[in-house]
Amino acid sequence: MAEITAALVKELREKTGAGMMDCKKALAETGGDIEAAVDWLRKKGLSAAAKKAGRVAAEGLVGVAASGGRGAVVEVNAETDFVARNEMFQGFVRQVADRVLATGADIEAVKAEGLPSGRSVADELTHLIATIGENMALRRSLRLEVSQGVVASYVHNATATGLGKIGVLVALESAGDAAKLEALGRQLAMHVAAANPQFLNVASVDSSALDRERDVLREQARASGKPEAIIDKMVEGRLRKFYEETVLLEQVFVIDGETRVSKVVEGVAKEIGQPIAVTGFARYALGEGIEKAQSDFAAEVAAQLGR
Template identity: 55%
Template structure:
């Protein structure tokens, strides 16, 4: 029998899009013949996954999970995509999203999460491949994030939830420091709901991407010129608007949506005072919105086509 090397398995996986264990089994069944192994996988219905890989997967779910660790907590959020909302409503898909979020509690990056093993013994990536073959749609575990605190809470919130822990927007909010966990979790959830609604770009002013500031500065400068503002005043006008822009997109500087008279920064400080906590602070947040940044392919406009055909008769 031919030796089934790791390189051979990887080659078959690249050609078929099928999980490592199934590729290895296919090569064992076909004495290491790549072409015969592909046919074997096709016969088993597994290589269907490869044919789906070029389809845009912009629907799906965001899932969150959390657990307590000593005096602190860890939480994760993942985005699991499919081609249609119909599949996202499927219990099999939802359970997979929840399992991947739980798995994300132990891994800091997406690559590590893809290669990690679930309780069933298969890797996350192989589970995705099996689901593609079973359901018949392209799927991808696109994003993953994790936050942890040694003391305090990491609150989670799902907007437009279709079942507990899964929906279209997932938010994590890390509150680090001492204080009653129930009170901190209530505060964290309120801030998470705020984050879901406002989509801040950064936690603090210093964290804001310089490229985002420069892009906004360029837009505001062009606008000031279009409005005919005096050339010697444009820089000053724009800087004032940039300061306002930063307050609009920086989480700690934003007015709290449930009480616009206080900023998020003030809200945390007020709660810390009520709880008698001298070190409570907002240490991080994550917001994953389903399909963000995915270019969706629009289907043909059949109504327009029919109207055009009728008009040409």
């Protein structure tokens, strides 16, 4: 029997696009004959995955996992919303979220992580592509941690437990009662899902975003014909509105519609007798930033009819 070398596995993988473990198995089954291994993979439907790689995958699921002072959020994309209801796909997203929670969010390291199937995350994804028949991609992952306190999670438009279209994490650093911190964290996560803040606090506002906003506000103020000295005051006043729209701690809490988020946190801190610091948040919305192909259904039908 021919030796199954790493170079041989690599060559078969490049030919077929199949996962590393599947390529190794194919070569073992065919005695190292690479052409026979290609046929073996084709018969199993595993080489088809490479052909799907160019198709836009903007659907799928966002998955979250949280435990005590640690939380993870991942996005795994597929081509159609139908796949989000597939139990195999859902199980895969959960496993990936659990791996990120346990080991970290570096995407390449996550892909190399082993799963109960015996395949790596990357090879399991290739296996799913071949089995389900759609292009898929592990797009991004993130983990939040606190040394003391909780990382709370929330999923909006949930398809199943911990899976949906919007996933949110909120990190609260505090020595206070964990149950009350968890309740506050979940409410804040629901707020983040609805209000979509871009920054945690005023100090964290990106300087380029702030400069851009100032330029826009200055031009708007100049149009009013006011003197430059007045314009500066007008700009700074209007920046408050910008902060209220984009900064989490400056936003009005969506649950009561009147209290600033920072005041909500202060209120709970007073109640539990311990300071609370919101140290971070993350909001993943499925498919955001992915350019989706716009299809003209009428044109497609006409083309099929030869018109």
